[in-house]
Amino acid sequence: MGPGVLSPCLLLLGVWVCALPAGSVLPPELSKAEVTGMFKDFMIQFNRTYRSPADEEFRGMFWSPPPHTMHQDPRRPRKKFPKSCDWRKAGAVTAVKNQVGQECRSCWAFAAVANIESLWNIHFHQPRNLSVQEVLDCSWCGVGCNGGYVWDAFTTVLHKRGLTNEIAYPYTGRQEKCHNLNKYEPAAYIQGFQTLPGDEEEIAAHVATEGPITVTLNSAAMKHYKNGISKPLVKNCNPDQVDHVALLVGYGDVKGRQYWVIKNSWGEDWGEKGYYRLYRGRNACGITMFPVTATVNRIGVLGHKVHCPP
DSSP: OOHHHHHHHHHHHHHHTSOOOTTBOSOTTSOHHHHHHHHHHHHHHTTOEEEETTEEEOOSOTTOOOOSOOOOOOOOOOOOOOSOEEGGGGTOSOOOOBOOTTTOBOHHHHHHHHHHHHHHHHHHOOOOOBOHHHHHHTOTTOOTTBOOOHHHHHHHHHHHTSBOBTTTSOOOSSOOOOOOOTTSOOSBOOSEEEEOOSOHHHHHHHHHHHOOEEEEEOOGGGTTOOSSEEOOOGGGSOTTOOOEEEEEEEEEEETTEEEEEEEOSBOTTSTBTTEEEEEOSSOGGGTTSOOEEEEOOOTTOTTOOOOOOO
16 A cells, blocks of 8 residues: 555544544544545545535546646536435335344445445346445555544445445444455455535435435434424534434425435444434524435436436
8 A cells, every 4th residue: 555545544544543423434523624635635646636625526547646637617507406306216225124133334335325326226137135234344544443434434445446235245233354256256346435515405406317426414412302394503513513424315305404415334223224314404403514426327318318207
């Protein structure tokens, strides 16, 4: 592992080893500016370019040297999007999984894998149940159960050139040695990943036209959630103190109350059969801080359109 790869990992490992609550991803004492700075440093190290200040996409060869400049393009106009969207109705979302217990802070890996599973189903119409354990064990930065960032999960998948299925590499709830699975063909792969603008309308438009994405949020309001649309006060769910990653699978509106539909990784007995409805429109619990998604495309097919059921 060369210095161009090691440095961003070491930079973030100082964060990951902190003691965090179950399912968390970031320590609460980090400010948004500090975490954003680390993320940008990571992207610069891997020769990525900025499509716009708020829309950053990983591009180029994985082993390329770091660039000396960043390119910024004018902000693109917002897309139109339907009033409601629920990818579960299209059969594009896999069953809710359970990261189990306090010992393994693996939400970041569960969310990233769920994102890839959904996009593979949407774009290829091929259901996939992929290995979360492989992401934990083979983490590019070696964080495993210590809590991590979703972009490390995607980098791991790129480095391994795909992911094995869950049956071949099942979840154990603890970090183990990375298995050599050369005898298995990857069950799914990605072309890259990208961050999205921190704007709820643009996030909704992307979900409706491309598929589910991962989001990082403050889990304070989730701890005692049972059902309904959660609308916590800022003082009870600080948007600058995000500590959990989950999959955003859709959005809706009930009598003027807009909400997000979020797939969690705490089992089907939690919340609404494993799902969480969070108020949409005021950056509740910091949901706009780090919207990130894998890039899964049908190679050679241009203008492939997908439609999210209302």
